[in-house]
Amino acid sequence: MITQQRKLVTELPGPISKSLAQRRVAAVSSAVSGGSDIYVAGAEGAILLDVDGNQIIDFGSGIGVTSVGHSDPRVVAAVTEQAASFGHTCFMVNPYENYIELCEKIAEVTPGDFDKRSVLLNSGAEAVENAVKIARAYTGRQAVVVFDHAYHGRTNLTMAMTAKVSPYKDGFGPFAPEIYRVGMAYPYRWPTGPENCAEEAFADFVGQVHIQVGEQHVAAVVLEPIQGEGGFIVPAPGFLAKLVEWCHANGVVFIADEVQSGFCRTGAWFAVEHEGIVPDLITTAKALGGGLPIAAVTGRAEIMNAPVPGGLGGTFGGNPLSCAAALAAIETMEAEDLPGKARRIGEVLSARLTALATQFPQIGEVRGRGAMMAIEIIVPDGSKAPDAALTKAVVAACIRRGVAMLSCGSFGNVIRMLPPLVSDISLIEDAMDVLAEAFAEVLG
Template identity: 60%
Template sequence: MTEGPAPIEQQRVLKTAIPGPRSNELHQRKLSAVSAGVSTGLPVYVERAAGGILVDVDGNQLIDFGSGIAVTTVGNSAPRVVEQVRAQVADFTHSCFMVTPYEEYLAVCEALNELTPGTGQKRSALFNSGAEAVENAVKVARTFTGRQAVVAFDHAYHGRTNLTMALTAKNMPYKHRFGPFANEIYRVPMAYPFRWPTGPSRCADEAFEQFVSQVHAQVGEDNTAAVLLEPIQGEGGFIVPAPGFVRRVADWCAEHGILFIADEIQTGFCRTGDWFACEFEDVVPDLVTTAKGIAGGLPLSGLTGRAEVMDSVHGGGLGGTYGGNPVACAAALGSIETMRAENLNARAKQIEALFVPRLQQLAAKYEQIGDVRGRGAMLAVELIAGAGDLTPNSALTGKVNAYCHSQGLVTLTAGTYGNVLRFLPPLAISDELLSEGLDIVEHAFAAAL
């Protein structure tokens, strides 16, 4: 029996420039083989990964502050995930749950029903991607309510399919020239404290008033099937809604027979220090969409909701050939087991406690850092022109991001205006790597300003 690869030492190692020669060779192959529409933020080709380290084909070891966009929350190749996946692959890889079902699908649905907010009876269904989960949430909401309209928010991101592009706010690169889009989608202002015209203290009240007024005037409560909201917006810039806003929207929905859908695709599964970000305001959504961190890196998504809502769809109305693939389900069970055993909600809060003071010190030093925000291990800084000038500073964001990459730190940008540097480290990362990564971020600002 062959031995597995040696463990990856949890330290940054730079053997070549970033990217190195072998990565550059592979990237030339990418340019000739892969559609130009599939871009790459950092053309470093990964060979192995574990904990908070990515190892590239040139032997460089990079600190991971991205988690594959909040996917490898438990760390790459987490032992319990690997063990479950290996066993499942040896048993069988596919049968299609809609043809000949299997227990692994049931176990994931049972876990989702238990873990998502609310104590009432719930049902779940499994799919492949976050966009699929959102599409099916809309299908369920329209079926249950008998209404058509769906309300989404400024700065929202919900996916790249036709319907989810309609729900997504940002044009480039997600929507540009891809229309026409699905109809009966309406957009309302987001309670964005940093950019609220009259200031953060008035944001929650005024944003809620505008939300209610616009839905009433432009849509009509009796025509509205659902309101779709990210409890913390992801691609839109890690916007944390003003305190109380999410709670008030959910209560208003309940008052008018409208389903409140929480898109927890990026925020779910311990990322913000709770199993789900809605728990921060004790909000119990009618429907919750999940993906990303659910399965330790394998493609899986879920839709969970009140039993009477989820059961309103006719037989065969939900599903998909690969939805709830048994190998992905096994990975999810290993991932959830890891989150429980290692108390990763507490770990996310520890990461926040280490990260935020360092980011706040940077903000005190550089007036171009206009806002520090986020929760748990979902944190960001928004960059602006300078004190008193909130003009988005995407150029500086790009420079800081590029410097971090050159020093072996994987960082990501976000935001409607491209001016947000976001941090999504795996919860398995060590404090030492977090501190070293933050040192690099500090050096990046010093070099760029």
Template identity: 60%
Template sequence: MTAMTELPGGPALPQERRVVTAVPGPKSQELMARKQAAVANGIGTVMPVFARRAGGGVLEDVDGNSFIDFGSGIAVTSVGNSAEAVVRRATEQLGDFTHTCMMVTPYEPYVEVCEELAKVTPGDHAKKSVLFNSGAEAVENAVKIARAHTGRQAIVVFDHGYHGRTNLTMALTSKNMPYKHSFGPFAPEVYRVPVAYPYRWLTGPENCAEEAAAQAIDQITKQIGPDNVAAILIEPVLGEGGFIVPAKGFLPRLAQFARDNGIVFVADEIQSGFCRTGQWFACEDEGIVPDLITTAKGIAGGLPLAAVTGRADIMDAAHSGGLGGTYGGNPVACAAALGAIETMREQDLAGKARRIEEVMKPRLEKLAAQSDVIGEVRGRGAMLALELVRPGGKEPNPEATAALAKACHQQGLLVLTTGTYSNVVRFLPPLVISEELLNEGLDVLEEALSGL
């Protein structure tokens, strides 16, 4: 029997893969023609179908095709699309008011979200938060706060890192195409150092953490000077760079170096946070307590919200009026976030993420053992990936990556690609997805891989 997911205010959505037209179907093709006429070409499309409904572990398009969702809108709908608590709380708030601007007349949902962030983020120190609309805004404001606190300017980031598409966050991001190409000049006082990327570390993964940390610290010391560094900014699991999990020991050493030199250590948990890796936040895996943590994506079940949370004394460094924005911490988005956090707690979605890894990773590793184009399986929780290479070595294979993703799409499985070399297939299923859909999605992946 096909499982069903109740969507608030609408009919139940069958939890099944269903391909009834070519992909894209005729209605999606019509809409794509309208998009091309009305929407700027800079807005790309991963899968050329138009969504009609989504929930649980599936996404249904306007042609009636139903896709198993291994993307979650890029790690946003971790609690599922149209999650009951998110819809309920957001709907109630819509009925009260949609906007006043927190800087004009404050409202309780903003304060409640900040109180919840103080509870769920790492560390038992006094914390404060400020809310924004997007991850890029959160990162930019974390930099502002760090600079205000330290009186320094330099920001240290890492190879393969991604932090956004605004001018400053483009400077912080390492990949040129499509994020930076032709958009410069970029913000100054940004310095990039090596990251511990075990699969591609030249002397082998066993040396990666120690050597990468030593190189990074050496470059900071010699080329910048620790006394000039306001912040070290890193994703505990690098997202757009290819779901790179830094070698064990690398992050703690960088965090200790930051503490020893009065540098603000910022964990960018925009993609990896809110139960995605099997813990509330990925930095908890090695016991790291960041000075500041940036969040977005999974925070509000699909509504635009982001945050910077950190040590109260650091967060209070910015002068009154120095932080904010017209829509930052919109009341409806705040209500949705409270519903998302409620869902994460009540359904133990961190535990669900660990179970997703238990189901997926062995099957991915079995595929890797059988395939000469899979170089590595990596990731944690429900943030997993395959790095594809040319047979016989480690040369990136973006062509096979694109072909695999397209084959999956054609057969009703939504997957995303990523990576500095565009050679990584990433998996970000909703944390509420059923194991039946997980395994069926892996069946589709296996079949698509066999056709390469």
């Protein structure tokens, strides 16, 4: 059992981690990003145990995957039982019950009281790609509208949908056609101020789509209700509702990409609930599997049933081990009220980060919802110029102290916080103390 506390017994990274980093250079492609050089030997709850015996507070959750915590007992038991039964048949060849059971459960917890269907897949990018296929089959149209600062994946189609070139698209073109990008309702950086953001951003959206694409050609609008890799950008209040209304008026499928924000992370089961909207299709992954790879597209039955029979699927989609893990993870989310725990974590993070921003003017904005919080780091000269170098230095200082932090953002100047939703509040407080120490160290 790993105690739920930060504990350092060596400098970070330790000697065994350093030796593994050397082995990595000789065996792993340098194109796989390195993150930190701290190698994990075990994990439980919100703590990572590294190969040198250090205990590190996990503020990344494997990029939002382990929301139920590492080695959740329900997930471990369910996967163990399933593995002892069978591990793979391919649902398209020899089906099994827990695929159906998981689709039923996802239909129950996702927004909307209409008749729903799902398809199970392997990753968030695969879910987004299939959602686009489904929307095109349903509408008979080809164009897809996406937004600045978006991240939707690394496949050819989802690279085209992703906004940031480096490192996600650099050198990998040509990309899939019929993808059109419009401006994002980014309140902190909206030219005329956040109070005008929703109205003006929506007007820009309507104008750009009308002129550049034509409403009659649009199959889908795809948006993250809180943008993840782009910087944890929360759209201006009301912007999402205007988009959904426009989509319905123009026969366009609205797809909510909840791969990172879904399954309790924001203090609601899904981030769209904060805006009171119901998407036609919703893509999920990450936290759904409780640590195992699985993804889903879920939505209105008439849309989901539009592709030809056999048009959706894949060898490993809805693998029985992953289905078992997902069902167990959802059980934990319900039994332990993880939306409520996310809200409590969010209250603590918001208070501590807001206080930190008064101390360090380099923190330009504190934003997010629930346990999906971030700070945007700037040059404090009134220009709001992004400071990626300071961001990188603060993250590194946190890691040296035993808190695994992640950066993100189109400009590389955002520190994002995605702790497991089962984290003790004492760990959240400790991590915030470390973040304050890191800023003080780096800024001298």
